[in-house]
Amino acid sequence: MADHREADHQWLHGFVLPLIAGGDVRVSEVIGQRELDRLVVAPLDRDEAALRIAEARQAVMAELLLDPPLPELDDEALKLAAAVQDLLFLSHPDARGPQVRKRRLAEVARFAAGIAELLPPERALDLASRHSMLHHLFDLGRDDVRVTFWAGKREFRGAEPPPRLLKWGKVRRVREERWRVGLMSEAACDPPRRAIVLALLAASPLTDLLEPLRLDPPLELQPLARWLREPEIARAVADRWLSLGFSAIAGPITSALLALYEKEDPEAARLATRFVCHLHLLAILARRSSGALLPELQAQLAAQPALRDFYGLFAAAQRLGLGRPDDVAKDPRLASAIDRAASACATLCGETRVRELVAQMARGTRIQLLAAPAEDAPSDQRIAP
DSSP, X not given: OHHHHHHHHHHIIIIIHHHHHOSOOOOOSXXXXXXXXXXXXXXXXXXXXXXXXXXXXXXXXHTTSSSOOOOOOOHHHHHHHHHHHHHHHHHSGGGGSTTSOHHHHHHHHHHHHHHHOOOOOOSHHHHHHHHHHHTTGGGOEEEEEEEEETTEEEEEESSOOOHHHHSSTTTTTOEEEEEEEEHHHXXXXXXXXXXHHHHHXXXXXXXHHTOTTOSSSOOOOTTTGGGGGSHHHHHHHHHHHHHHOHHHHHHHHHHHHHHHHTSSOHHHHHHHHHHHHHHHHHHHHHOOOOSOHHHHHHHHHXXXXXXXXXXHHHHHHHHTTOSSOGGGXXXXXXXXXXXXXXXXXXXXXXXXXXXXXXXXXHHHHTOOBSSOOSXXXXXXXXXXX
8 A cells, every 4th residue: 555655646746746847857657547446546635746736737727727626646647647648558569569569559559549538518617627637748858869970870769869879979980969849740640649639639729719720620619619718718728829910820720610610509609700800809909009900911921821811700700790799889990990901801801801701700600791892891791690
């Protein structure tokens, strides 16, 4: 029993704590059902490392919620941590070696994906709690090294080369190259590990929403849009996306919106469209320059072509009545600024393309115009279903 307590302490201190608070995580073994059952029933709340973990998680949650409680290291949290550990074990170079049985690796992958399949969260507090366990998920990486010398080269994945290999650098013409490998990007290329990543993201929708720039798995808005109704979640996502900048998020967000319009989920499509337009409105409010907007947008477009449809979707949303809250009409100056921005976006995108985007948006949101105007229509020409 004492050995188990020590092993639990080492796991909490060496893996779970740096996973949440930051630092190097150490993975040496697989967590299976037996180990997980032991952790679930162990009195972990008495462990000093468990208290530090709770405080680190609370600090993450405090960035999202007002006065969040100290989270427990409960069954859900342990399952998420165990799934990440098994995912990293499968990503270890030694786990892909010829001496490792592929059947055993497949069993580990299935177990990890299975324990990560939690029931859907019900409250913003649940979302924040799960995100506090996984907020560093896409920061996890491995430092690889390649050492080239006169007689050949050697690569070290996640390990330092032995000092002897670096000796006599000039004589042996030693050259050292280093690069970082994102483990989630690497895992996405391997079907068993990709299943674990997908299960983790499904369990923690906020983690999914806050990482729009990953290439794979791509952002899918349909299961996530409902959470944008929660003010705390919407504020966190808006802050994150705006901090990344329109140039960075334009491609993935536009692709995700257009893909959502092809789904049979008009409510999610409307909500996601309104949220993206909300980002544009925040940018309009934050704009300090009094000069013409169109030249600024044209300069941005020259550097990032994906912005064309991103701005075009904002113009299209104005024509369908999704681009601004109804009470904007109470502030004529703000309404005029939005009209000017929508007109600039339409000019930037081109009228033909804006009409195409209006058609896609109308089909996905089940909203139609009385008539297709040549320019951005005032609100009295729009109708809802």
